[in-house]
Amino acid sequence: MRNDQTDPMEQEPGALKLRVHKIRVEVVKGPDAGRRAELAGLEARLGSGRDCDFVLTDTTVSRHHLLLRIERDAIRVVDLGSRNGTRLDGIEVRDAFARPDSLIVIGGTTLRLCMLSGMVELPLSTRESFGRMLGRSIAMRRVFSLLERIAPSDSTVLIEGETGTGKEVAAEGLHEASPRADGPFVVFDCSAVAPTLIESALFGHEKGAFTGATVERPGVFEQAHGGTLFLDELGELPLELQPKLLRALESREVRPLGSRGTRRVDVRVVAATSRSLAREVDRGRFREDLYYRLSVITLRLPPLRERMEDIALLVRHFEKELRVRSQARGTPLPDEAVEAFLSQSWPGNIRELRNAVERALLLGNPEPGAASHSWAPAPGALGVSLEEPLLSGRKRVMEAYEREYIERALHETGWNISRAAALAGVGRKFMQQAMTRYGLRGDSED
Numbered sequence: 001m002r003n004d005q006t007d008p009m010e011q012e013p014g015a016l017k018l019r020v021h022k023i024r025v026e027v028v029k030g031p032d033a034g035r036r037a038e039l040a041g042l043e044a045r046l047g048s049g050r051d052c053d054f055v056l057t058d059t060t061v062s063r064h065h066l067l068l069r070i071e072r073d074a075i076r077v078v079d080l081g082s083r084n085g086t087r088l089d090g091i092e093v094r095d096a097f098a099r100p101d102s103l104i105v106i107g108g109t110t111l112r113l114c115m116l117s118g119m120v121e122l123p124l125s126t127r128e129s130f131g132r133m134l135g136r137s138i139a140m141r142r143v144f145s146l147l148e149r150i151a152p153s154d155s156t157v158l159i160e161g162e163t164g165t166g167k168e169v170a171a172e173g174l175h176e177a178s179p180r181a182d183g184p185f186v187v188f189d190c191s192a193v194a195p196t197l198i199e200s201a202l203f204g205h206e207k208g209a210f211t212g213a214t215v216e217r218p219g220v221f222e223q224a225h226g227g228t229l230f231l232d233e234l235g236e237l238p239l240e241l242q243p244k245l246l247r248a249l250e251s252r253e254v255r256p257l258g259s260r261g262t263r264r265v266d267v268r269v270v271a272a273t274s275r276s277l278a279r280e281v282d283r284g285r286f287r288e289d290l291y292y293r294l295s296v297i298t299l300r301l302p303p304l305r306e307r308m309e310d311i312a313l314l315v316r317h318f319e320k321e322l323r324v325r326s327q328a329r330g331t332p333l334p335d336e337a338v339e340a341f342l343s344q345s346w347p348g349n350i351r352e353l354r355n356a357v358e359r360a361l362l363l364g365n366p367e368p369g370a371a372s373h374s375w376a377p378a379p380g381a382l383g384v385s386l387e388e389p390l391l392s393g394r395k396r397v398m399e400a401y402e403r404e405y406i407e408r409a410l411h412e413t414g415w416n417i418s419r420a421a422a423l424a425g426v427g428r429k430f431m432q433q434a435m436t437r438y439g440l441r442g443d444s445e446d
């Protein structure tokens with residue numbers, strides 16, 4: 001679905017805005033037939049849940065069924081793990097791009113999508129960092145803009161993002177930019193504590209409340225009094241404790257284990273999850289009332305693969321930071337090294353990138369007389385582990401070697417496939433197939 005958007009980022013003095021097309025969704029079949037809505041934003045959720053941007057009454061539609069997202073100049077359709085699935089123009093999809101006037105079937109409802117010529121302006125932050133978070137991509141400027149707007153308030157925030165996308169640094173940045181900055185920032189990881197101990201860790205306990213409770217101990221709510229409590233991996237909170245957390249959020253009081261009375265706490269809660277809590281609600285693993293209470297403001301941190309334009313900035317930042325830490329000098333990573341980072345998909349996100357930079361500095365810094373490309377991320381690390389079957393390890397290493405060889409040959413020849421094939425001693429067809437296999441594309445292929 002193309003549009004005529006030329007410069008999506010427009011800057012007025014002191015303000016940066018993203019101009020995107022509005023999307024219209026129209027129900028053409030099903031209990032809501034005839035209803036239509038204009039969705040003005042970068043993403044919209046559709047489903048039967050009352051927190052969706054377009055709420056459907058069809059009971060065969062999941063509470064959180066579908067996400068529509070404007071990406072560059074197309075509409076991306078993502079099934080949110082629905083019970084009955086999503087069909088886009090007759091094909092079952094999980095994650096696909098729509099065409100102009102595509103038809104989507106969810107449960108007993110058929111929707112027609114249309115990208116309108118009308119535009120909407122979304123605020124972008126002009127900054128390139130927020131606390132310890134860096135980024136200059138549109139996705140991160142949207143994140144910073146939201147953080148700027150919510151920092152002054154006391155509202156609960158839910159941060160969603162894959163592992164390593166920076167949920168904790170975002171929460172910390174929010175705390176530091178808030179009026180609570182002088183108070184404590186307390187982190188509690190719900191997945192790191194045995195389920196039986198979570199209640200006392202959250203709300204504290206009195207002396208003698210249980211075997212081993214030899215002294216009274218305040219929980220993290222009380223420790224965070226006057227500041228911010230970051231509840232990481234909240235999706236791991238046992239179902240039976242969820243009503244107690246909801247009560248604490250609503251009443252701003254906690255009752256320590258073994259205590260008859262309650263204690264007032266003045267805490268802003270920021271919760272994070274690497275699983276979609278909406279999906280957990282749909283599957284009955286997370287209470288709906290708690291989810292609604294937490295998701296008043298939801299911040300979605302984009303995975304690194306959706307903001308590759310931030311990679312160079314992050315690599316240089318980590319390189320500097322790691323050099324300072326290890327007091328290492330040496331030559332900077334060459335630009336080609338940074339480019340090599342761009343060709344990976346980073347499932348472990350920024351944490352993985354940071355580790356790769358560290359590895360490249362440690363293992364790959366060009367030594368005098370070393371091969372000119374010895375900087376590539378962990379080229380020599382075979383990653384031998386006896387826990388991996390030999391044949392799968394061998395395949396992995398061979399593929400990594402082949403991929404790197406082909407990439408270097410292409411670099412060397414300015415992405416001329418015939419010359420790269422000659423250099424490698426293989427046929428052009430082999431080279432093309434390998435490029436497809438490894439998703440390698442250059443700007444100037446012959």
Ligand SMILES: Nc1ncnc2c1ncn2[C@@H]1O[C@H](COP(=O)(O)OP(=O)(O)OP(=O)(O)O)[C@@H](O)[C@H]1O
Nearest residue numbers: 132133134162163164165166167168169274350351
């Ligand atoms: N935007 C960013 N700019 C710079 N560094 C970042 C950014 N985001 C994350 N980091 C760094 O990446 C690492 C992982 O970040 P963080 O622990 O906040 O991720 P997370 O989403 O909470 O991960 P997990 O879900 O695994 O707990 C940290 O070293 C952090 O400093």
